[in-house]
Amino acid sequence: MRIALLGSNGQLGRELLKTLAEHELIPLTRQEFDVTSHDQARTVLTDLRPDIVLNTSAYHRVDDCETHAELAYGVNALAVLNLARIANDLDATLVHFSTDYVFDGKRQTPYTEDSVALPLSIYGNSKLAGELLVRTMCRKYFVIRTCGLYGLAGSRGKGGNFVETMLSKADKGEPIRVVSDQILTPTSTLELARQMATLLNTTHYGLFHVTSEGSCSWHEFAAAVFQLSGIEADLSPTTSELYKTPAIRPRYSVLENARLNQLGLNRMRHWREALSEYLHAKTSLAG
Numbered sequence: 001m002r003i004a005l006l007g008s009n010g011q012l013g014r015e016l017l018k019t020l021a022e023h024e025l026i027p028l029t030r031q032e033f034d035v036t037s038h039d040q041a042r043t044v045l046t047d048l049r050p051d052i053v054l055n056t057s058a059y060h061r062v063d064d065c066e067t068h069a070e071l072a073y074g075v076n077a078l079a080v081l082n083l084a085r086i087a088n089d090l091d092a093t094l095v096h097f098s099t100d101y102v103f104d105g106k107r108q109t110p111y112t113e114d115s116v117a118l119p120l121s122i123y124g125n126s127k128l129a130g131e132l133l134v135r136t137m138c139r140k141y142f143v144i145r146t147c148g149l150y151g152l153a154g155s156r157g158k159g160g161n162f163v164e165t166m167l168s169k170a171d172k173g174e175p176i177r178v179v180s181d182q183i184l185t186p187t188s189t190l191e192l193a194r195q196m197a198t199l200l201n202t203t204h205y206g207l208f209h210v211t212s213e214g215s216c217s218w219h220e221f222a223a224a225v226f227q228l229s230g231i232e233a234d235l236s237p238t239t240s241e242l243y244k245t246p247a248i249r250p251r252y253s254v255l256e257n258a259r260l261n262q263l264g265l266n267r268m269r270h271w272r273e274a275l276s277e278y279l280h281a282k283t284s285l286a287g
Contacts, residue, residue: 006028013027080133101123185211
């Protein structure tokens with residue numbers, strides 16, 4: 001398949017480049033392809049005529065979205081609507097990534113694809129707007145909700161990722177305080193990319209939750225990072241009330257890969273297994 005990969009130099013994009021190498025990939029970095037330039041997007045994609053438009057572009061600075069709402073909706077919703085229209089005109093499949101932040105976190109059991117979305121933040125609202133535009137406008141699409149992404153390429157827009165931040169703080173001997181009342185499922189970009197390689201070979205279009213299995217708090221995730229790395233760190237729990245942020249995060253945002261399971265396509269492992277593989281690969285690269 002001929003795949004136009006938008007945001008190919010991002011944390012997820014780089015992993016997809018490697019994992020989908022058997023296909024005819026056309027990598028487009030954020031510098032080369034500005035999703036908010038609608039005319040440029042149409043011109044470039046019309047010339048390329050891909051079978052799949054794989055969009056990893058997003059404005060995901062969660063707290064900044066609260067004061068830059070126009071930019072958040074421009075990237076996460078209006079640009080996505082434009083991509084949906086282009087994909088329809090090209091008879092291409094649009095793949096779009098969304099987030100666990102579309103939920104309010106008020107339940108105690110995992111959210112499925114059928115759960116009602118009620119975002120708490122501008123970021124969550126803008127991402128929900130984008131996915132709804134795809135789901136109502138696009139003829140062939142995959143909307144992928146995922147959670148707590150981390151990968152070897154780091155998340156450039158955020159200045160690293162959670163794992164790297166934890167390791168850096170421990171290396172500097174800094175006291176580390178991490179919230180223990182936000183429950184999620186951290187997900188490796190490698191695991192997600194592998195799952196996408198499986199899913200893109202099907203025509204089971206629609207909305208999917210794709211995260212690692214299991215769940216933990218951010219504090220438990222940090223503790224696992226240090227345990228698996230053999231590092232003694234000055235780590236202690238804190239609460240969302242004490243660790244105030246401009247954007248409200250859901251207290252519970254565990255996603256169940258219900259549709260993948262129904263189709264017998266779930267390849268996602270437990271988050272600890274994925275984290276262990278990530279840390280081993282990181283060590284190998286450093287060596």
